[in-house]
Amino acid sequence: MARTHGASEAERLQAASSTRNAWALSAPALILLFCAAAGPLLVVLIYSFLTAGPTGGVVWDFSTEAWVGVLYTRDIFDDGNLVLADAHLTIFWRSVKISILTTLITFVLGFPTAWFIATRPLKERALWLFLITIPFWTNLLIRTFAITEIIRNEGLLNKILLGIGLISEPLRIMNTDTAVLIGMAYVYLPLMVLPLFAAIDRFDMRLLEAGYDLYASRLQVLRHVVLPIVKPGIIAGSILVFIPSLGAYVTPRVLGGGKNMMIGNFIELQFGQGRNWPLGAALSMTLLLIVMLAMIFYVRAATKGGKSHG
Amino acid sequence: MAEKSFEVSRLPGFASIAILVFIALYLPICTLVFYSFNAGTTLSVWQGFSWRWYIEAWENDVVQAAALRSLQIAVSASFIATVVATMAALATTRRRAFRGQTAIYAFINQPLMVPEIVTAVALLIVFGVIKAWTGYQGLWYLILAHSAFCVPFAYLPIRARLEGMDLSLESAAADLYANPWQTFRFVTLPLLSPGIAAGAMLAFVISLDDVVITEFVKSAGQDTLPTYMLGQLRRTLTPEVNAISTGLLVLTVLLLVGFSLINRKKN
Secondary structure, three states: OHHHHHHHHHHHHHHHHHHHHHHHHHHHHHHHHHHHHHHHHHHHHHHOOOEEOEOEOEEOOOOOHHHHHHHEEEEOOOOOEEEEOHHHHHHHHHHHHHHHHHHHHHHHHHHHHHHHHHOOOHHHHHHHHHHHHHHHHOOHHHHHHHHHHHHOOOOHHHHHHHHOOOOOOOOOOOOOHHHHHHHHHHHHHHHHHHHHHHHHHHOOOHHHHHHHHOOOOHHHHHHHHHHHHOHHHHHHHHHHHHHHHHOOOHHHHHHHOOOOOOHHHHHHHHHOOOOOHHHHHHHHHHHHHHHHHHHHHHHHHHHHHHHHOO | OOOOOOOOOOOOOHHHHHHHHHHHHHHHHHHHHHHOOEOOOOOOOOOOEOOHHHHHHHHOHHHHHHHHHHHHHHHHHHHHHHHHHHHHHHHHOOOOOOOOHHHHHHHHOHHHHOOHHHHHHHHHHHHHHHHHHHOOOOOHHHHHHHHHHHHHHHHHHHHHHHHOOOHHHHHHHHHOOOOHHHHHHHHHHHHHHHHHHHHHHHHHHHHHHOOHHHHHHOOOOOOOHHHHHHHHOOOOOOOHHHHHHHHHHHHHHHHHHHHHHHHHHHO
16 A cells, blocks of 8 residues: 555656656747747737837837727817728728638639549659649748739730730739739648648548439539538638738738738838837737637637537 | 549549649749749840849849848758757657646747737837847847747657657667666657758748748848848849749758658658
8 A cells, every 4th residue: 555655656756757857848949939929929919008109119108099099090170089990991801801812712722622632643642742832832922923923014914815815905913902812812822722632631532432322413422521521621721821811911012012901011011101119019919819719710610520520 | 345434533623623723823933933044134025045143143242141141040040949849849749748738839839820920020029129228230139030930840840750759669778778868869869850850941941931020020231032032022123033032942842852751751
């Protein structure tokens, strides 16, 4: 009795020391991330409750003005009453709209692509997958730049369309929402294809046979057999595309010009020409909040999907 | 039997869409590479093959400095990120679950969840204050920032490798009177090295590609290749940008090929 007690005591001590080791080993990573990633986010939160300095920066006076300013603006002609800031709402709406459309487009194009790769013979599959991974790892700026060479006024698209006589003067796509949308769909497509591929790759193709044996059409099989089972992959891909789209900075800056801003560019503006750091901080926190909500939705949807489909 | 058999997994139209997607993915990249060899000064009129823009980019002092800076940051950041990620991976795998393990895991992966622009703004504020206090304007701000966001990219492959490793080899070493350090040095580390190499490579690529955080953290005159290119995109473009892009592209592809070779060996 005493011996077993002693043994379990020793075991407990060993476990405790192993836990201490684990924390000690993780410490450098945690400290680095605290100093150069997570910690500064807290500072942003504090800055969002301060008063804007006259030439940028902040004055250390508590104020909720920045948070009010996310949605409202003061009417200078009417005693400074609060009115909804149309310019801000336009930017939010554009960001959400472009992000949702990007997710939809990448899904519609990405699903057949992932399916195609997953149904290749095993030897070929690695090559096709590699062809998706190259753009995935290629610098986002380079890919954005590459798509501008296609869609700008003297770009390849206009050259081809003019060449075959489909249009008589070049399409002016650059610096519009459409340009941003095309660019976003282009740069984020691999983020959709990879998780979809992972889900379809695990899919048991014999289930299709079972469906056809029961006289289901291709469309019915796709709708009622394939899509429910690969749903976790669809959710993962959508989140992976939607979240960076919402916070996009480079692609809208290069393709949208100065006027077609998204939230990311609007945040930058507050730290540059706008010179309203607290508003920039409050906007950053708002963006972070939306992303966190999307993430929670994802975790819940994924665990729910996991339960009902094993 | 001339009739083609009914292929279960074939869905009509899917293959054509997929082929079109692959063309759409590569056509812009190929156009970009193609015009980097243009002898003329524009991106739209082809005036014959030449290495001109590669030579101009190579001889451009600003580009040279930016390229060196990019490499310096990427090498330092991927080294730091890989070391701390390896330690953290050893801490969070292959032991009984302990309190706070999930928290450590979430904290390490945090840079993957926060939009880059938000981190960029946060670092702009904090490093701005430190810059004003200390007067130090050097490269370490960028190296630290890059190290931090590279940690999850280094951590995930190392962790995956550790989880797939056979514990019995290490207990065998311990049975043969190897002390914990010897066991780690001569058994664990060699087995883990493909994971570490893969993690370091991903961290390197991620650091080399970064635009947003670098753009916000850099002090005056600290352009890296991507931020230099971002600045150039506002001007009238010459194929020089294409040449630089192609160079980065080739480097990325080489690293990816190396990465997949390591992975293949593992399997």
